[in-house]
Amino acid sequence: MMNCSHTLRPSSRKIHNRCWAVLAVLAATLGNFSTAAALARNPSPPQSGAITVEGTVRNPAGEPVAGASVLLEEKGNATPVETKTNADGTFVLSAARAGTYTVRAQKSGLRDAVADALVLSPGDKKHVDLVLTSPGAMEFKDEPNFTVAGVTDWTNLGLHGSDASSRTSEALAKETLTLKSTESEKASGGASGNQYDLALGYRAKGDFAQAREQVRRVLAMADNAEGHHLLGDLDERLGDPLAAVREYEQAARMDPSEQNYFEWGTELLLHRAAQPAVEVFTKGSSAHPNSARMLAGLGAAFYTVGSYDEAARRLCDASDLQPSDPAPYLFLGRIEKATPAPLPCSEQKLARFARDQPANALANYYYAISLWKRNKGSENPAGLQQAKALLEKAVAIDPKLDEAYLQLGILHSTRSDFEQAIRAYKKAIEVNPHLGEAHYRLGLAYQRIGEKTKAQQEFQVYKQVQKTEAAAIERQRRELRQFLIILKDQPAASPPR
Numbered sequence: 001m002m003n004c005s006h007t008l009r010p011s012s013r014k015i016h017n018r019c020w021a022v023l024a025v026l027a028a029t030l031g032n033f034s035t036a037a038a039l040a041r042n043p044s045p046p047q048s049g050a051i052t053v054e055g056t057v058r059n060p061a062g063e064p065v066a067g068a069s070v071l072l073e074e075k076g077n078a079t080p081v082e083t084k085t086n087a088d089g090t091f092v093l094s095a096a097r098a099g100t101y102t103v104r105a106q107k108s109g110l111r112d113a114v115a116d117a118l119v120l121s122p123g124d125k126k127h128v129d130l131v132l133t134s135p136g137a138m139e140f141k142d143e144p145n146f147t148v149a150g151v152t153d154w155t156n157l158g159l160h161g162s163d164a165s166s167r168t169s170e171a172l173a174k175e176t177l178t179l180k181s182t183e184s185e186k187a188s189g190g191a192s193g194n195q196y197d198l199a200l201g202y203r204a205k206g207d208f209a210q211a212r213e214q215v216r217r218v219l220a221m222a223d224n225a226e227g228h229h230l231l232g233d234l235d236e237r238l239g240d241p242l243a244a245v246r247e248y249e250q251a252a253r254m255d256p257s258e259q260n261y262f263e264w265g266t267e268l269l270l271h272r273a274a275q276p277a278v279e280v281f282t283k284g285s286s287a288h289p290n291s292a293r294m295l296a297g298l299g300a301a302f303y304t305v306g307s308y309d310e311a312a313r314r315l316c317d318a319s320d321l322q323p324s325d326p327a328p329y330l331f332l333g334r335i336e337k338a339t340p341a342p343l344p345c346s347e348q349k350l351a352r353f354a355r356d357q358p359a360n361a362l363a364n365y366y367y368a369i370s371l372w373k374r375n376k377g378s379e380n381p382a383g384l385q386q387a388k389a390l391l392e393k394a395v396a397i398d399p400k401l402d403e404a405y406l407q408l409g410i411l412h413s414t415r416s417d418f419e420q421a422i423r424a425y426k427k428a429i430e431v432n433p434h435l436g437e438a439h440y441r442l443g444l445a446y447q448r449i450g451e452k453t454k455a456q457q458e459f460q461v462y463k464q465v466q467k468t469e470a471a472a473i474e475r476q477r478r479e480l481r482q483f484l485i486i487l488k489d490q491p492a493a494s495p496p497r
Contacts (some may be wrong), residue, residue, distance in 0.1 A: 025488035051095040051120050055128035056115065056290065057085045057105045064089025064133055068107040075100045095120050114259070129290055131257055144249075145488050146276040148268075151242050153483040167473065168338040172300035173269045173333060179293040179327060180263060195222070196230060208237045213433040225255035228253075229263065240270050241481050252280075258288040265297050273483040274304035285314075292321040296328050303335050311335055312343035319349045322415060326360065329353040333366025342373045354390065361398035366391045368407065387411065395427075409441060418445045436465040 052104040053072055057065045064087070071080040085091045095101060103115045113130035120126065195218050212234040220226040232247035248264040261284030269277040271405035280296035288294055295318035302311035312335065318328035329350060336346045344496075347370040353360070354367040368390035375383030388411055394404040394497035409424035428435055443458030 031461075051098070051122060052125045053093045053095065053101070053103060053118070053120070053128060055091060055103070055130065057091065057130045057132060058087045058089055058288075059110075059132055065105075065107060065110075067109075068105050068132065070100075070130075071104045071106070073102045073104060075102070080104075098122055103128050103130065105132055107132055116130060118447075129258055129288060131287065143488075144276070145279060146273075147486045147488070148242065148245050148273065148276070149486050150484040151271070152484055160273065167340060168334060169274070169304040170477075172334065173272075173301060173326075175331065175334075176266050176293075176297045176300050177270055179296065180266065193327050196227065199230065200338075203234065208234050212238065223254075225251045225257075225260060228254065230269070232263065238391065241267065241483070245271070245483065256287055258284065258291050258294065261287065262291070262294055262297060263293075265301070268483065269297065269301050269304065271481060271483045273305075273485050274301050275302040275487070276483075276485055279307060290321060292318040292325060292328060295321065296331050298329075299331055308335065309344055310341050312346050316345040316349045319352070323352065323356065326353070326363070329366065330362060333362065333369065336366060336373070337369050342370065346370050347374060361394045361399060361401050361404070364394040364397065365401060365404045365427070366408070368394065368404075372407065384411065384415075402423065402428045402429050402435050402438070405431065406435065406438050406441070409438070409445070413441065413445060413448075416448075418448050421445045422449075434465055434469070436462050436469060438464060 032319075055070075057068045057070065059065055064085070065357050066085055066087045066089060066223075068085045068089075069082060070085060070091045070093065071082045072095060074095070074097075077099075081093050081095065083091050083093055098121045099119075101118045101120055103118060105113045106450065110132040113127045113132050115130060118126060118128070129327065154178050196215065199211045199214035199218070202208070202214060207292040212231065215227055215231050215234065219231070219350040229251040232244045232251065235241070235244035235247060245264070245267045248260065248267050252264045261280065263446050265277050265280040265284060268280060278298065278301040281294055284294045285298055295314045299311045299314035299318065302308075302314060312332060314334070315328050315332040319325075319332065322328070332343075332346055333350060335354075336343055336350065350363075350367040350370045353363040357363045361459060368387040371383050371387040371390070375387065388408065391408045391411070393407070393427075395401055398404075405428035406468055409421040409428065412418070412424060413419035422442060424450045425438050427440065428438040432438070439458045439462040443455040445478070446452070446455035446458060
């Protein structure tokens with residue numbers, strides 16, 4: 001598209017008139033966009049059975065690639081559907097029937113980008129982002145600033161802050177892992193035809209060792225990113241995270257796709273290599289600026305290294321990319337709850353979450369948390385009343401949401417309404433008898449009304465719950481190996497004296 005800022009130069013009347021013509025075309029185009037936006041807000045009923053695949057083709061720097069060929073190939077059908085990308089790199093394709101498809105982007109001088117094993121059904125509308133790279137070239141302009149040197153048992157090194165923040169970091173790492181979609185798992189190893197079908201069959205049966213051996217045999221004949229990615233999945237399942245992270249890195253080097261970047265970063269984060277995960281997710285976000293899950297992973301990694309405000313900003317950006325996706329909001333709400341001070345942009349985004357998804361109990365709960373944090377020390381009863389209403393709505397939607405009952409009890413306690421607080425704490429314990437904080441706060445509330453015997457009973461239960469919970473967490477931590485990282489710009493440690 002012609003850029004008016006480049007066209008309008010006061011050098012001649014002829015060029016001036018040309019600009020007015022361009023502006024007229026742009027005005028008409030913008031009018032079409034306005035109409036399209038209105039239709040998006042008030043869509044017509046979709047055609048029954050229509051199947052659409054849309055997306056964007058970019059280069060590794062995140063710039064759109066115009067004029068690339070994009071093919072939609074059905075498995076077992078030699079005739080693909082083809083289109084060209086627009087000036088902004090976007091494309092739209094339609095499938096005639098349900099089936100398993102491959103989306104392939106091609107352009108002369110660049111290596112093909114492929115999204116494989118897309119299972120399409122009538123009414124589906126899939127979004128696919130593809131990245132074209134230079135053939136044979138090293139995709140990384142800069143080498144990673146770290147080396148994974150080995151693995152060790154849990155030591156708590158590399159996690160920032162208290163045990164509570166460590167638990168939040170661990171929860172975020174596991175939740176980042178859930179963002180690896182089923183389709184991504186199906187696609188691993190499948191973009192190079194049928195050469196990995198036997199390995200995938202072994203994996204489906206749970207025979208991961210045999211699957212790994214089959215992948216290694218194929219890679220010995222034809223080295224490719226898909227095989228290294230699949231090998232990384234299998235190494236992780238077989239309890240060899242060191243081999244897994246190296247396979248994921250190799251896959252990303254050979255094909256810096258969104259999926260390969262994301263899974264490399266996720267593997268680092270899962271095994272407590274938070275600073276390297278920040279580096280990988282940052283590079284991945286730069287290469288794939290439309291990936292909300294990449295930003296969510298980056299937010300989780302920033303939280304783990306103690307950069308809470310940076311974590312919040314990345315998660316807010318992720319929620320802006322995909323406002324209907326609950327995942328970035330849930331990550332944001334978790335760190336909002338765990339940090340002592342309000343986070344930048346958090347309240348605004350969580351308010352949108354609650355507004356756009358009013359039937360989501362966690363949306364109401366996390367927005368209430370953000371309001372509570374901002375207003376708990378102020379003379380603003382309206383803000384606290386709104387938080388209370390949101391919490392009550394949350395438990396009405398989900399009567400099993402123990403954390404919301406607990407927060408209601410805390411809110412009542414700050415108002416010295418201990419009878420109401422006790423009822424809320426008891427409800428939280430009824431839902432979850434192992435919620436230690438509810439027992440502790442119930443004991444405090446009993447103390448305030450002079451019920452010392454009941455208070456001591458709750459404190460004793462709290463101690464037992466904490467002891468049991470700590471033992472369980474310790475077992476889980478020791479089962480998950482931790483990477484030993486060497487930072488390349490880190491000075492060598494002095495020998496002990």
